[in-house]
Amino acid sequence: MTDLSWINTSLTAARPQALGALLRYFRDMDRAEEAFQDACLRALKSWPEKGPPRDPTAWLILVGRNAALDGVRKQSRTTELPPDEVISDLDDAESQLAERLDGSHYRDDVLRLLFICCHPELPATQQIALALRIVSGLSVAQIARAFLVSDAAMEQRITRAKGRIGKADVPFETPGAVERAERLGAVAAMIYLIFNEGYSGGRDEARAPLCDEAIRLARLLLRLFPAEPEIMGLAALMLLKQARLPARFDADGEAVLLEDQDRGLWDKKLISEGLALIDKAMRHNRPGPYQVQAAIDATHARAATAAQTDWAGIDGLYLALERMQPSPVITLNRAVAVAKLHGPEAALAMIEPLETPLAGYFPYFGARGAFLLQLGRNHEARSAFDRAISLAGSAQEAAHIRRHLDRLIRQAH
Amino acid sequence: MLYSLLCYNREDVVWSWTKEEDDAVMSRLSVVHEKLVKEGKLGPSLRLLPTTAAATLRGNMVIDGPFAETKEQLLGFYVIDVENLEAALDVAKQLSAANPTSVYEVRPVALFVPDARPNAPKDVIRAY
Numbered sequence: 001m002t003d004l005s006w007i008n009t010s011l012t013a014a015r016p017q018a019l020g021a022l023l024r025y026f027r028d029m030d031r032a033e034e035a036f037q038d039a040c041l042r043a044l045k046s047w048p049e050k051g052p053p054r055d056p057t058a059w060l061i062l063v064g065r066n067a068a069l070d071g072v073r074k075q076s077r078t079t080e081l082p083p084d085e086v087i088s089d090l091d092d093a094e095s096q097l098a099e100r101l102d103g104s105h106y107r108d109d110v111l112r113l114l115f116i117c118c119h120p121e122l123p124a125t126q127q128i129a130l131a132l133r134i135v136s137g138l139s140v141a142q143i144a145r146a147f148l149v150s151d152a153a154m155e156q157r158i159t160r161a162k163g164r165i166g167k168a169d170v171p172f173e174t175p176g177a178v179e180r181a182e183r184l185g186a187v188a189a190m191i192y193l194i195f196n197e198g199y200s201g202g203r204d205e206a207r208a209p210l211c212d213e214a215i216r217l218a219r220l221l222l223r224l225f226p227a228e229p230e231i232m233g234l235a236a237l238m239l240l241k242q243a244r245l246p247a248r249f250d251a252d253g254e255a256v257l258l259e260d261q262d263r264g265l266w267d268k269k270l271i272s273e274g275l276a277l278i279d280k281a282m283r284h285n286r287p288g289p290y291q292v293q294a295a296i297d298a299t300h301a302r303a304a305t306a307a308q309t310d311w312a313g314i315d316g317l318y319l320a321l322e323r324m325q326p327s328p329v330i331t332l333n334r335a336v337a338v339a340k341l342h343g344p345e346a347a348l349a350m351i352e353p354l355e356t357p358l359a360g361y362f363p364y365f366g367a368r369g370a371f372l373l374q375l376g377r378n379h380e381a382r383s384a385f386d387r388a389i390s391l392a393g394s395a396q397e398a399a400h401i402r403r404h405l406d407r408l409i410r411q412a413h
Numbered sequence: 414m415l416y417s418l419l420c421y422n423r424e425d426v427v428w429s430w431t432k433e434e435d436d437a438v439m440s441r442l443s444v445v446h447e448k449l450v451k452e453g454k455l456g457p458s459l460r461l462l463p464t465t466a467a468a469t470l471r472g473n474m475v476i477d478g479p480f481a482e483t484k485e486q487l488l489g490f491y492v493i494d495v496e497n498l499e500a501a502l503d504v505a506k507q508l509s510a511a512n513p514t515s516v517y518e519v520r521p522v523a524l525f526v527p528d529a530r531p532n533a534p535k536d537v538i539r540a541y
Contacts, residue, residue: 005434006513006514009426009429009430009434010426010514012429013423013425013426013429052514055484057484212429216425216428216429219425219428219463219465220425222465223425223464223465223478223482226465226476226477226478227476227477227478232477235465268539269462269539272462273462273463273466276462276466277465277466280466280468280477283468283475
């Protein structure tokens, strides 16, 4: 680590709590953000010399609050920073504040910040943008690159989201138990959307970090709700998927199917953490969609080779998931397990009725083509693959299907 | 005398390290580890997964999460065999120099039961 990168990591880690506390003081997102920025600038000036304070978060809250109050008093945004001696005199105040922070505020502050980002009046795209900007502290440019829009468009999206929240009645008191439970689901969904944005971006440098960010947010949420099995499930699901990242693409950047991946490349540290979490979640006997999906990925993670995969277990888990949230996409996924268990004919029969609801869904035609190919119905396979290519959302997806087609053409000659 | 060196740090920070940052710390630590192995001082050592993966048993109650919610968490420990506290602190200083944001608690060991599994591996086992 370079000298300054430990400060950046420290500032990022402190951000949700510090910003949450500043928001509680100022009840104004822009002012809280500005105060936090001020505090970070001072930290960058003061920490390299003096070393990190005993409690970086408390330091940032206190310095941010003082700087903002100072600014308000002088009615000027160009106020000079107080001399360093004043800042260095913070130790006593810092420890007092730290004591108070140890209490109940921590949880409420961070939660409020997350809840604001997931305000029901905001569309999902704005929720995600706001959370990445406010909670994660990514720059507007970083978020814009990840979502393939211009900086100006992203800036506008975030400003709009803040405007809506400003107009809506954001409760600053501690959220009640019922509201918490309701909004917790929204926060979990938002985090999973962030993850999927990153995951579907593959190795795209602008999008891949979203996966790490989503995992970081899930761990944060898990510290707030340590006994919620669905939050454990969410974290486990993302950890287990992320563990496969090093094996998901070959040297040419082409996607590698799960069954063809080199399992030795899977990240065992992430797998251990994911398995530990799903184990913990199962003890609660309160299954939910995230837990079931994590259990499916856990089944893959536990198989030393693709051939050793417990397809019957996976079939059962998809059945459970279908019952929880019926969807043709889940049925399509189950068909893959069914093909392994009972052959491609059974799988094909299972997905026939899905053709209408999934008419625009690239993976449907990819799977259909693969089943037909296994059955030797090459002509039909070819038209399914053609259809898949026409629906592919990325060059990677299209290239993947094209390899199937190439094989067909080679066979034909 | 056996001492344990308990390594504390903020897990939200440590588990947000990039792979490069994590690798840099681990490779600096491995230099210290190798030195300790040569000097015959290094016993078993562990790096723990985050406390979010932990469960705590209190009486008959299983509570999700760590023993206590604190700003810094126990992230790993070493057992070392050295003369006295001074020597133990010296090892702690070397580890701390390699991993500067972590705090090391030096605690003498009262009872040490070696790994008694019949096929206990001699090599390093990594969850990663």
